[in-house]
Amino acid sequence: MTGRSTFFAAAAIAALVAGAGAASAQGFGGSFYLKGFGGATWPSGEENELQFLGGGTDIDVKLDYDTGYVLGVAVGYNYTPNIGVELEYGFRQADLKGQVSGDTRSNAVMVNAIYRLDGMGADGAFQPYFGAGIGGANIDLQTEDNGSFDNNGLFAWQLIGGVGYRISPDWTLMGEARWYSVNSGSLDGADGFSLDSGFESFDLLLGAAYSF
Structure with a gap:
């Protein structure tokens, strides 16, 4: 990734390192962890009403998707047993169907804040959690009839x-x-064409984390 996505990644790394140092200095006694995950993604076709622009001609195009997949890794730091922050890279891919053939790919570098509830069950092994993240992403749309379109500096959450x-x-x-x-x-394409697009998806994931 380039441009703003690179800036987001650098800022994320700086924030993570600075935050970890501050927590250690204040005596919170946290721990680092590595995480990997993967699963299925269901992109939202209803939100992708697009226009192919070029040569003075606008063509309304709607994108529909098959179920795709997600892969990702993250490094994080637990300030306390309940609160953590992590730097994440994620990749999503889904094939297009219907009016447009091809696929859409999204790479993202995100900074996530995670809040974990206290352990549940007889031995406290189950720990529900929730969180939110922001960062930089790209969209790479490959179509069979109109070529490829991409933008490497988009805001993601x-x-x-x-x-x-x-x-x-x-x-x-x-x-x-x-x-x-x-x-x-605006995603840039060949021969002066471009299109306006976003990307939204619902993901179901499985993963594992190693603390050290």
């Missing part, structure tokens, strides 16, 4: 809710749901 299950002092399994949204922007 997401809402997160899930539950973790601690299987050891270091390892936690997770299942979660997300709503992910990339703001609409």
Whole structure:
């Protein structure tokens, strides 16, 4: 990614490092963790009313999607057993269907704030959590009839809710749901064409985290 997405990534790294240092200096006694996740994504076709622009001709196009997939990794820091912040990279891909053929891909670098409830169950192994994130993303739309369109500097946000299950002092399994949204922007294409598009999706994910 370039431009504003690179800026978001650099700012996210700086915020994470500075925050972790501040927490340690104040004696919160937190811990770092690494997380990987993957699952299914259902992009919202209703929100993607597009216009192909160029040559003085506007063509209204609606995008519909098949179920796609999500892959991602994150590094985080727990300030307390309940509060954490993480830097995340996520990739989403879904095939287009209907009026337009091709696929849409989105890469995003996000900073997430996570709040974990107290452990539940007989041994407190279950820990529900929720959170939100902001960052920078790109949209890469590949069409069979009109070529490719992309923008590498779009604002993105997401809402997160899930539950973790601690299987050891270091390892936690997770299942979660997300709503992910990339703001609409002008995607540049070939031969002077462009289109206005955003990207929104509902995700169901499974993952694991290792604390150290």
